Amino acid sequence: MKTMKISDIITVRESYSFPLKNDFNVELLSRLTSSQNGQVLLSSVNKQRHFGRLSLLALNPVMTATLDGDMLHVSAEDKSWDIENPLQFLTSRLPHKGSPFSSGAWLGYLGYDAADSLTNIVHKGAVLTDIPAIWFAFHDTLLVIDHAADTTELILLDTSYSTTSIESRKEAFLSAVKAAGMQKYPELRKSAEIFALIEKEEYTRNIATIKEGIYRGDFYQVNYTYPLKMHASEPSDMLFTHYMDKNPVDYSAYIHADNFDILSLSPECFFTLKDGVATSSPIKGTIARGATKELDEANRKELVNSEKDIKELSMIVDLIRNDLGRVSHTGSVRVKNHASIEQFSTLYHLYTRIESTVAQNSQADLLHSLFPGGSITGAPKLKAMETISELEKYRRGVYTGSIGWISMNGDMGFSIAIRTVTRIKDELYYFVGGGIVADSDIESEYRETLTKAASFWNIFEKCTLQ
Amino acid sequence: MSPTPKLLIVDNRDSFTWNIAQLASSLGAKVDVVNNDEISGDIVRKEGYSHLVIGPGPMGPQESQKSLDIINEFSGVLPLLGICLGMQAMVLLDGGTIYPHDLLHGGQDMVIHTGSGVHEAIESPFRAARYNSLSVKMSELSAFSVTAKNSAGTVMAIRHKTHQFTEGVQYHPESFMTPVGSEIMETFLSYSYENNEN
Helix, strand or coil: CCCCCCCCCEEEEEEEEEEECCCCCCCHHHHCCCCCCCCEEEEEECCCCCCCCCEEEEEEEEEEEEEECCCCEEECEEEEECCCCHHHHHCCCCCCCCCCCCCEEEEEEEEHHHHHHCCCCCCCCCCCCCCCCEEEEEEEEEEEEEECCCCCEEEECCCECCCCCCHHHHHHHHHHHHHHHHCCCCCCCCCEEEEECCCCHHHHHHHHHHHHHHCCCCCCEEEEEEEEEECCCCCHHHHHHHHHHHHHEEEEEEEEEEEEEEEEEEEEEEEEEEEEEEEEEEEEEEEECCCCHHHHHHHHHHHHCCHHHHHHHHHHHHHHHHHHCCCCCCCCCCCEEEEEECHHHHCEEEEEEEEEEECCCHHHHHHHHHHHHHHHCECCCCHHHHHHHHHEEECCCCCEEEEEEECCCEEEEEECCCCEEEEEEEEEEEEEEEEEECCCCCHHHHHHHHHHHHHHHCCEEEEEEC | CCCEEEEEEECCCCCCHHHHHHHHHHCCCEEEEECCCCCHHHHHHCCCCCCCCCCCCCCCCHHHCCCCHHHHHEEEEEEEECCCCCHHHHHHHHCCCCEEEEEEEEEEEEEEEEHHHHCCCCCCCCCEEEEEEEEECCCCCEEEEEEEEECCCCEEEEEEEECCCEEEECCCCCCCCCCCCHHHHHHHHHHHHHHHHH
16 A cells, blocks of 8 residues: 655645745734634744744644544545555645745654554553544644744745635734734632642552562653643633743644634753754752752752652653664764753753664654653653553643644654643643652652642642642 | 674563664664563574673563573573663572662663673773662572672673573663663673684
8 A cells, every 4th residue: 555645645836935024923923823713823932952942933724634543634625535554644844945834744643542543552541631632733824933033934835725816814923913912811729729639648659569560670650640621711811821921931722623622832842853963851859959059059959969859750751762762873873961950940850861863764763762752751761651651540631741743854853741721612621740769758749749730730829739 | 803703682562772783883783672572482592693682671580571581592592681670580490599689770870890701801890870779689609690780799791601691791781871781791792602702
């Protein structure tokens, strides 16, 4: 059977690029995202890094791809295709020239649930968020903001499924920007209630089981997670704007799909691929910023010297070296900046950068080898995932999967989808978790998940955990 | 190191296997990886491998599937290196004990060695990464000598007394936290029973 490629489905006849003034803030971008189903915003604030520095707004989807069982269901207009090898298809390319996004890109996610078919380890938990395990869309209108170069570019594609002319779409975009700029959000309510969806006893029991496994030699680290729930009537774009105001991060995403929204506030880069160089930056270890300069410095020092956090991170570094090494050129895997500090507005994180070079056209193999990210499974990965699939009460959905983009020039960028909300109607589902290692203390691990859960909702003045 | 070593790594479902493969191939070896339930003596003979690594992995050595058969069949025939679980598999077959002891995951330990086998080209002690919950106790009638320990006295490396190129290491030479990993692998890849007979 012939392997389907994107070029069998869609053609990009023309691509126009218009420079715009860089006056798009997160609020405006979020509003524009919410105007139509299937639109995506990947938002960043970084001025330094390669891909962390890009914000992408993708409007007017002309084609979508979702996982249905083991098949990728692709639809455009009234046509649809069921494709056998999802990653091969998603990384296939269109003829390309010019800047990375000038021939379009897939924007979307690989949920952790995609591991069912990609690794054959089926998570046995109950379904909490009934959304596709893989969801991507291809748009004919892209806004690319490069925060380092301080440039903004509107890319308009004339595709075989585009229904409006380039000129009229440009006009429509500019008037939508104007209209969105004049809207005002309602007041955010003062307090919110969140509900943990497992009991403490269950958490304690499962962590004890994991620790027994660690001492028996089954694994070194297992990332155990559980969900919480909150009711909200505020629009998603408003919530996303408030999050990004309060906790700006480099790998955030807002996906406005048909029946659900994803709001992801991730600080963690899963990997990027640019000109054949793959870079992964796993994060382990987190500490709050201090209220005063002295406390802040003391906290930073505590994290830098935390043996437990450094060991946790080191395991993941060796694991990512392995996952990259499987598909990379001999001798090209390099560890850089091991256990470095990254500073955010409310937190410090420890991270390491791992780089390698991969062969041309090995995008699908790279994704397959790396996914799901080692920092959210534990190590060794397969055994840790089996344990996750046995112990966790709920399937993770998009959480701890990866959100990002696949360009038609072969470049890619993905986050680790932590600090991520899935919204279905007015219910918001949100997971917390952490890496459990030999010297994890059950009580303090539990407290840490509660702190993570409550601090996530710091956009509300008061957040009560039920 | 000539001719080009042809190394087969038995993957015990681990997340570090390809680090071993990268390490060996960057030293010029031709490397293949095979799962522990798919390996057989026939594969090793048919493909003409010159060196075998029994890789690390989760659980205890009794769960290392056909790794055990491969050690039995090829010890003394081809140079054989057991890493972590792979070393524990050698000890299990040798009648030793594998028990929960001296756990260290993702940290460095100081390895003190006798200067024999894969350690012949490196200083003692040296820094190496460990990922083990279980440690080994050699049987009284063991066919192996202990060639390295850590400061707590835990066995860190073993070498067969008569099969001179059968060795095991408890630490992880392939980790980025083992700076001398490359020298250790290079020494292993230089082994050959054929050269020896010449």
